[in-house]
Amino acid sequence: MKIAMIGTGYVGLVSGVCFSDFGHDVVCVDKMPEKITMLERGEVPIYEPGLDAVMARNVEAGRLTFTTDLATAVDGADAVFIAVGTPTRRGDGHADLTYVMAAAADIAHALTDYTVVVTKSTVPVGTNRKVANVIRATRADAEFDVASNPEFLREGAAIDDFMKPDRVVVGVESERAKQIMGEVYRPLFLREFPIVYTDLESAEMIKYAANAFLATKISFINEIAALCERVGADVKSVAKGMGLDGRIGNKFLHAGPGYGGSCFPKDTSALARIGQEYGVPQRITETVITVNDMTKRRMIDKVMDLCGGSVNGKTIAVLGVTFKPETDDMRDAPSLTVVPALVGGGAHVRVVDPHGRREGEVLLPGVDWVEDPYAAAEGAECLLVLTEWNQFRALDLRRLAGSMVTARIADLRNIYSREDALAAGFVEYEGVGRASISDLSAAMRDAAE
Template identity: 55%
Template sequence: MKIAMVGSGYVGLVSGACFADFGHDVVCIDKDQGKIDSLRAGVMPIYEPGLAELVAGNVKAGRLSFSTDLAASIEGAQAIFIAVGTPSRRGDGHADLSYVYAVAQEVAAELKTPAVVVTKSTVPVGTGDEVERIIRESGTGVKFAVVSNPEFLREGAAISDFKRPDRIVIGAEEDWARAVMNEVYRPLFLNKAPILFTSRRSSELIKYAANAFLATKITFINEMADLCEKVGGDVQDVARGIGLDGRIGSKFLHAGPGYGGSCFPKDTLALLKTAEDYNSPLRIVEAVAKVNDSRKRAMGRKVIEALAEAGAGEARGRRIALLGLTFKPNTDDMRDAPSIAIVQTLMDAGAEVVAYDPEGMELAAPLMPGVTMATNTYEAVKGADAVVLVTEWDAFRALDLDRVKQLAAQPILVDLRNIYDPVEVREKGFHYSSVGRI
């Protein structure tokens, strides 16, 4: 089957490469000539484990190509995926759908053979209706259907998620469109991946509901962590205790500095705007977004408090080493990363900040003017009055604590991901502070 993927960013590139690996003939389209040239040269625009190798293998096999020519690329395609960005709109937080609608207009103008137009981008309820209207009113005269097929990819594990999904959600109104989508995902039938066919509007809502629920779990356990610190509990024991309940589950119950990334912050805001538009307020999601925003700065204050508790005095003039900047490991994504607010809080208090991240420093640097980017972990630690673990990269899970203590100006370790055992670290002579543990 020929598939056209309009948009060669994170979702489009991963999806396109995986579809090609299934044996489909895929062309990824983007208006950015520089990006297309880089992809043709094997240079990835994002960091995702295994992606460069997957792309190279399918390009070599002739199943994957890249183009800026939408008209030529969609010719003969049975499925045309829209996988462009839907960033938060300034002012109201709603998803900016201008890119989606622009693609719909371009596709409508160039459509010559029957095709299913699939919204892979994360879009609010009713977007598919508008895409259908745009194409229909173009007067194309070609048979088409508009389908919703939201993505559920975790950055850092996107290829595995695509090939071994928990579920595939397809919102389609026509039987023939369902048949086409069945053929698109037929290679996954061997893995017995469940396909859920729904109405288009239900499908659009499923993605937002899923992300809002997961954001709620994260925020819930973070607030429980705060309570644990007050009453002398251990949030990790609490998380295990409630996670063993099958109705709750253990995932997304890891206390930390709050959620970030390309999905949760943006999607919760877009869902809230939709709820407002339909006069159906989502009070729980409202609280989640508010609490998460305040938590990031609170983690910066936690570092400042650790300095005072250890007898190091105020933050002004102190050198603080941050290990990890991206919102999660195995990605270079800095969008809404907690580290941004943490850095700002520390610098507002007069601290000097030095940081190291295995993949995120190039994207982080413009967001953090004044922060010194180190070339490795121990260079960042050297001379630091406090070392702060912000992102749980594997490279930070087994630090040589004796070396850290020797290099740092003061043995203060603030572990915002609860990677280390408090007893063991304190036995090494550190003043150790973590999240939801005493």
């Protein structure tokens, strides 16, 4: 099949590359000539493990090409995917559909034969019908159907998620569109991965509902973590005990500094606004957003308290600033809340991140970038773990502590234990959902009273 992918951002590029690996002929389109030139050179503009190899394999096979010429890409395509950005609109929290509607109009001008126009971007309920209206208004004679095909790609594991999905969701309204989408995903159907066919609105809602639920699990365990610190419980044990219940599961029950990234913040905000618009407030989702914001701010207090109430004049080594490991994505990362607060408080901040520097240098002014965790910790008064990269999980704690002026560690991802840190020479350890000695003492006094 011939496929055109409009947009070469994270979703568009990963999807286009993987579709070509299915054996389809794929043309990826972008309005930015410099990005297309980079891709034609074999350079991937994002960090995603394994993507460069799969892309190179399919370019060499002649199944994958890149262009700025949308009309040529759309001409004769069986399916055209819209995979452009839908950022949160400033001021009201709604998803900004400017790029989606512009793409729909451009596609309409370029249509030559029957085509399925597929929305891959995450969009509010009703957007696919608006896309259809834009195409009809632009080209009354166009022969097409629209389909909703939301993505469920985890950054850092996107190739596996596309090739071995939990499910593929396809919203269609005609048998012809369903057949074409079935051919697009035929390799997955043959391997018996679930393909859920539904109506347009349900497909759009599935994406928001799924992400809001996962965000809810994260905010829930972070609230429980705060309570664990006060009562003397360990949130890792609590999460393990919860997760062994088959009705709950253990995923997304890892306490930390809050969620970030390109999906959860944007999608929870959009779902909350959709609920308000239709007069059905999404109170749980609204609370999840509030709790996540509070969690990020609570992390600032943790570091401040660990440093005696002030970071002014102190050197702080920060390990990791991307919102999660195995990605270079900084969007809504907890570091964008925590690090500026430390800099604003007068701290000298050194940052090390395997892939976060390119975006981080723009988003985190006033910090020093180093390439090595041990160099970052040299002469520091606090070591702060913000992203749990594998490179940070097996550091020589004794070496780190020995190089610091005051060996304190704020382990906001709980990758080390208090016992190991103190045994290695750290004088203070602060995790998330793990009571400190002072917390335990307070909890015991409260219980006794």
